[in-house]
Amino acid sequence: xxxxxxxxxxxxxxxxxxxxxxxxxxxxxxxxxxxxxxxxxxxxxxxxxxxxxxxxxxxxxxxxxxxxxxxxxxxxxxxxxxxxxxxxxxxxxxxxxxxxxxxxxxxxxxxxxxxxxxxxxxxxxxxxxxxxxxxxxxxxxxxxxxxxxxxxxxxxxxxxxxxxxxxxxxxxxxxxxxxxxxxxxxxxxxxxxxxxxxxxxxxxxxxxxxxxxxxxxxxxxxxxxxxxxxxxxxxxxxxxxxxxxxxxxxxxxxxxxxxxxxxxxxxxxxxxxxxxxxx
Numbered sequence: 001x002x003x004x005x006x007x008x009x010x011x012x013x014x015x016x017x018x019x020x021x022x023x024x025x026x027x028x029x030x031x032x033x034x035x036x037x038x039x040x041x042x043x044x045x046x047x048x049x050x051x052x053x054x055x056x057x058x059x060x061x062x063x064x065x066x067x068x069x070x071x072x073x074x075x076x077x078x079x080x081x082x083x084x085x086x087x088x089x090x091x092x093x094x095x096x097x098x099x100x101x102x103x104x105x106x107x108x109x110x111x112x113x114x115x116x117x118x119x120x121x122x123x124x125x126x127x128x129x130x131x132x133x134x135x136x137x138x139x140x141x142x143x144x145x146x147x148x149x150x151x152x153x154x155x156x157x158x159x160x161x162x163x164x165x166x167x168x169x170x171x172x173x174x175x176x177x178x179x180x181x182x183x184x185x186x187x188x189x190x191x192x193x194x195x196x197x198x199x200x201x202x203x204x205x206x207x208x209x210x211x212x213x214x215x216x217x218x219x220x221x222x223x224x225x226x227x228x229x230x231x232x233x234x235x236x237x238x239x240x241x242x243x244x245x246x247x248x249x250x251x252x253x254x255x256x257x258x259x260x261x262x263x264x265x266x267x268x269x270x271x272x273x274x275x276x277x278x279x
Contacts, residue, residue, distance in 0.1 A: 012159070019151045032137050032151070037071055039257050040130045046258040047122045050242040057111045058118035062100050066093035067127035074131035077139035080276060093123065130261065132268035140275060146211075153204045153212065154224075154271050158263055160200035161193040161225040168192020177229075182236040190229060197225035211279075220274065227270060228263030235262035 018035050021028040044067055048060045069089050078086040097119060105112040133151070140147040169189025177185040201221030205214050212220075235258060 015155065016152070019148055019155065022148050023145055026141075029137055029141070029147070033075060033134055036130070036134045036137070039261060040067065040071065040126055042257040043126045043130070043261050044122055047126060047238075050238060051118050051122075053242040056118045057105075057115035058122060059097075059101060059104065059115060060119075060122075062097055063119050063122050066097065066123045069093060070123065070127045070131050071134065074135045075138060077135050079132070079135055079272065080139055090128075094120070126258075126261070126265065129265040129268050132272040133264065136268070136272050136275065139272070140279065143279065146275075146279060149209045149211070150271060150275050153201070153209055153217070154264075154267070156200050156204055157197050157221045157224055158228055158267060161197035161221075161228060162263065164196020164199075165189040165193030165229070168195075178233055181233050181240065185229075185233070193229065194222055194225050197221040216278070224267045224270060227266050231262045231264075231266030234266075235259065 015035065018028075018032040021031060041064070044063060045060075048058050048063065051058045069092070070086075073082070073086050073089045076082065076085075078089070097116060101112055101116050101119075105115065133154075136150055136154075137147050140150060165185075166189065169184070169186045169192065172188040172192070173186030175187040176183065177187050177190055198218045198221055201217040202214055205212055205217045209217070
């Protein structure tokens with residue numbers, strides 16, 4: 001537990017600083033973008049490390065090519081400014097993937113579909129979903145400070161929910177939530193996470209985000225907390241399938257970056273499209 005807290009004490013200030021610096025220095029938006037690109041690349045690497053254990057024959061090189069193309073599209077806020085470009089990027093990646101794997105597996109086609117499926121899943125799960133956080137960073141700058149407010153709200157709610165679930169689970173956890181998938185998760189932890197998410201959302205509205213009233217921020221936080229649990233369970237199932245406890249050990253006490261990204265990835269498009277429709 002001490003290692004977990006120490007890692008959080010080092011990593012979180014860096015991440016939060018990358019979010020709030022544009023409040024004071026607008027040109028620093030790229031710090032968060034660079035951190036996001038690094039995290040997605042590391043998450044993709046960890047994903048293919050898991051698939052290697054099962055010999056699923058994913059093509060990491062093609063995956064990184066597709067992920068890079070998607071990240072570039074998100075940097076230019078393609079979901080809002082050029083949705084056709086985003087669809088074209090996806091279509092191009094699928095076409096390149098199918099063609100490249102046709103030649104890659106020409107000596108044995110029996111694992112071609114598995115290899116294609118794993119490669120496509122890795123890119124869509126990590127680069128596509130995670131790309132919406134990058135788009136959120138660059139896509140709302142027409143309203144000064146809005147991107148920063150959104151991301152700060154997002155991180156505070158998600159990490160606050162995770163912490164609430166962790167401590168509530170340790171203190172009160174008795175009823176297993178999904179023991180076949182993640183034996184450590186409990187119903188009490190889920191409730192603690194939801195309560196923490198609502199509380200932190202209210203605090204955000206009170207302190208720096210009055211544009212998001214309580215009647216909106218709290219329900220949004222509860223949805224995000226619930227979706228985050230589902231994202232965590234999905235990643236846990238993947239780890240369990242590959243026989244790994246953690247995706248990696250890059251973050252002492254927390255596992256790999258993919259272990260920290262799981263709840264963020266499922267919520268990234270929710271945050272982005274909520275902000276598009278609401279603001």
